[in-house]
Amino acid sequence: MGLYRSDSSPQLWVRKQSRILDVALTRLRLGHTRLTAYLHRLGLSPDPYYPWCRTVEETIEHFLLDCPCFHSHRVVLRDRLVALGVSTFDLPTLLAAVGVHFLHQAAVLRLTCVFLKKCGQLPRL
Ligand SMILES: [Zn+2]
Numbered sequence: 778m779g780l781y782r783s784d785s786s787p788q789l790w791v792r793k794q795s796r797i798l799d800v801a802l803t804r805l806r807l808g809h810t811r812l813t814a815y816l817h818r819l820g821l822s823p824d825p826y827y828p829w830c831r832t833v834e835e836t837i838e839h840f841l842l843d844c845p846c847f848h849s850h851r852v853v854l855r856d857r858l859v860a861l862g863v864s865t866f867d868l869p870t871l872l873a874a875v876g877v878h879f880l881h882q883a884a885v886l887r888l889t890c891v892f893l894k895k896c897g898q899l900p901r902l
Contacts (some may be wrong), residue, residue: 798890801902805837805893806872811901812840840898841871847896854892858885 804810814834816822827835829846840847855866861881869875871889874882893899 795894797899798893801893801899802872802886802890804902805841808837810837812837814839838868840896841868841892842866847892847898850892850895853895854888857888861885861888 809815812835813822813827814825814836817825817834825834826832827839827844827846830839830844833839833843835844842851854871858864858866858870861877861884863870863877863881863885865876870877870885871892874885877885893902
């Protein structure tokens with residue numbers, strides 16, 4: 778939880794139509810994914826890099842915030858967040874709608890899930 782929250786208070790949960798999205802969001806929140814940086818840490822991948830980003834470890838932060846492979850989907854996500862009045866683009870915002878007005882929290886999590894789905898990486902999360 779240290780990636781996006783500093784306490785264990787109850788958090789907003791938006792039930793998705795898809796179990797794979799529920800699982801992906803939960804794994805991202807817990808920091809236990811199949812991204813190569815984490816597989817490498819467990820000795821399950823020879824290196825921590827994603828094939829297209831050979832010099833940057835494939836962490837949750839890289840995947841969600843920086844990876845150029847998903848830039849176009851990220852631009853759409855950012856635009857939709859800005860339309861909701863959310864200008865912060867970080868893990869707490871994307872994974873738990875931290876700091877977002879309560880009326881928009883569910884929408885932020887839904888937009889994050891749309892991004893996750895469009896990236897086509899759900900089996901790796
Ligand atoms: Zn990358």
